[in-house]
Amino acid sequence: MLRKEMPEPAHRQAHRHTAVVRATHWLAALCFLALLVSGLEIVLSHPRFYWGEAGNVTTPALFSLPVPASRATVPTGYGFVLPDQNGWSRSLHFEAAWAVVFTGLFYVAAGLYTRHFRNNLLPAGAGAYNLAQRLTYLFVIFVAFPLAIWTGLAMSPAVASVLPQAVSAWGGQESARTIHFFLTLFLVAFLAIHLIMITRAGFGPLVRAMITGRTQNKERS
Amino acid sequence: MSDITRRRLVRGGLAAAAGASGLAVAARLADRYGLIPPDHGNLYGAGDSLTYAAQRLLTRHSMAREFPRSSISKTPFVNGPPPNDEAFRKLQARGPLLILWPISGAFPRAARSPISHARRAGLTSPSGPASRWLISSA
Numbered sequence: 001m002l003r004k005e006m007p008e009p010a011h012r013q014a015h016r017h018t019a020v021v022r023a024t025h026w027l028a029a030l031c032f033l034a035l036l037v038s039g040l041e042i043v044l045s046h047p048r049f050y051w052g053e054a055g056n057v058t059t060p061a062l063f064s065l066p067v068p069a070s071r072a073t074v075p076t077g078y079g080f081v082l083p084d085q086n087g088w089s090r091s092l093h094f095e096a097a098w099a100v101v102f103t104g105l106f107y108v109a110a111g112l113y114t115r116h117f118r119n120n121l122l123p124a125g126a127g128a129y130n131l132a133q134r135l136t137y138l139f140v141i142f143v144a145f146p147l148a149i150w151t152g153l154a155m156s157p158a159v160a161s162v163l164p165q166a167v168s169a170w171g172g173q174e175s176a177r178t179i180h181f182f183l184t185l186f187l188v189a190f191l192a193i194h195l196i197m198i199t200r201a202g203f204g205p206l207v208r209a210m211i212t213g214r215t216q217n218k219e220r221s
Numbered sequence: 222m223s224d225i226t227r228r229r230l231v232r233g234g235l236a237a238a239a240g241a242s243g244l245a246v247a248a249r250l251a252d253r254y255g256l257i258p259p260d261h262g263n264l265y266g267a268g269d270s271l272t273y274a275a276q277r278l279l280t281r282h283s284m285a286r287e288f289p290r291s292s293i294s295k296t297p298f299v300n301g302p303p304p305n306d307e308a309f310r311k312l313q314a315r316g317p318l319l320i321l322w323p324i325s326g327a328f329p330r331a332a333r334s335p336i337s338h339a340r341r342a343g344l345t346s347p348s349g350p351a352s353r354w355l356i357s358s359a
Contacts (some may be wrong), residue, residue: 053288053292054292054294088265091264091265091268091269092265092268094265094268094269094271094272095265095267095268095269095271096268097268098267098268098271098272099268156276157285157286158275158276158279158280159279160286161280161283161284161285161286162279162280162283164286164287167286
């Protein structure tokens with residue numbers, strides 16, 4: 001509150017993003033890329049989705065992806081089996097998940113401390129973003145990512161043995177997996193629109209601003 | 222913001238030193254309590270170690286998720302339902318097949334292996350679908 005009333009010092013006005021925002025942005029982007037690639041490889045093991053607690057090749061699928069599987073035991077209607085890349089995919093998926101969790105926790109803690117959310121992301125703030133941007137960013141940070149982490153953990157037998165409510169809240173392990181997939185689709189759609197908007201608003205200057213923190217365009221800062 | 226001052230340098234150095242020593246202490250403690258997986262030395266070692274340690278810390282007092290009896294599946298699922306061929310029906314007619322696995326891992330003397338058991342039961346191909354099903358159900 002206090003900080004908003006105070007005029008920014010002159011040497012700060014040229015900065016569009018703080019160091020924390022820049023570092024966590026690129027770390028999260030790298031993690032998301034790793035999660036997306038490894039998640040795609042994992043889903044190829046069994047490109048069928050179910051609802052409820054149980055689902056396997058003997059139960060009817062809610063829907064299935066139009067791709068061949070990387071397991072010979074999963075019938076897909078295609079005549080061939082893709083190479084199985086589940087081993088490293090799983091390790092990379094979990095490693096990137098840990099990294100994005102730590103990155104996210106640091107970002108949220110720093111954002112609360114520096115009032116980044118209040119000033120730049122909450123609809124009443126006075127920052128550079130419009131209402132649609134603010135709501136989308138807030139949704140991605142506080143709804144989509146946490147839910148993706150929760151549904152991911154709900155697929156873990158270890159977590160389910162300690163906290164079965166984390167699974168049953170979604171209606172079962174297979175429901176959690178299906179929601180995890182839809183959250184991925186949402187985040188991919190967000191990334192696509194994010195990149196389109198960045199391109200339309202000036203790709204070079206905006207990416208430079210997210211790397212160095214400086215912007216030449218005074219109106220944008 | 223990016224001006225390097227002595228104060229920033231000292232503060233950053235202290236934070237880095239504290240972080241590094243904190244990590245070293247955490248790694249030593251984790252190793253003492255058996256929280257480091259044996260294959261931690263590869264590219265995914267950091268993530269695998271975190272997952273391994275988190276699972277062991279979480280599941281100190283739990284083994285597996287418990288389900289109500291109503292959740293028991295109506296259809297058997299290991300490698301799918303049993304094969305519906307003459308060889309398997311012949312085997313099934315002999316009654317339930319029980320193979321007791323000794324803890325040492327050696328096969329019981331009566332049935333040297335499920336495959337030899339299946340072979341003696343009249344299955345021509347030891348690697349056919351019926352014997353695979355036997356192995357997974359035994």
